[in-house]
Amino acid sequence: MAASKDALEALHSAIANKLTDTIESMDTDTKGLAAILNVARQFVKDNGIEAVIVPGSPAGKLADKLKEFPFDASSDRSH
DSSP: OOOOHHHHHHHHHHHHHHHHHHHHHSOTTOTTHHHHHHHHHHHHHHTTOOOOOOTTSHHHHHHHHHTTSOOOGGGOOOO
């Protein structure tokens, strides 16, 4: 028996809300934060959420920070 659309929507909302609440309540040095962030990242990806990087936005600040650590894809031999 398949779950109803309403039940799945409620579960989807509950997961999104719980992830948000958990991330907001955790200190940056809390053990397990990286795992929670990875779950949230996958949840966003699985739901087809994409963002346009806007300078000054949280994603824009992250992009700026990542530029401090240049990555050369040709030197990545793990794949």
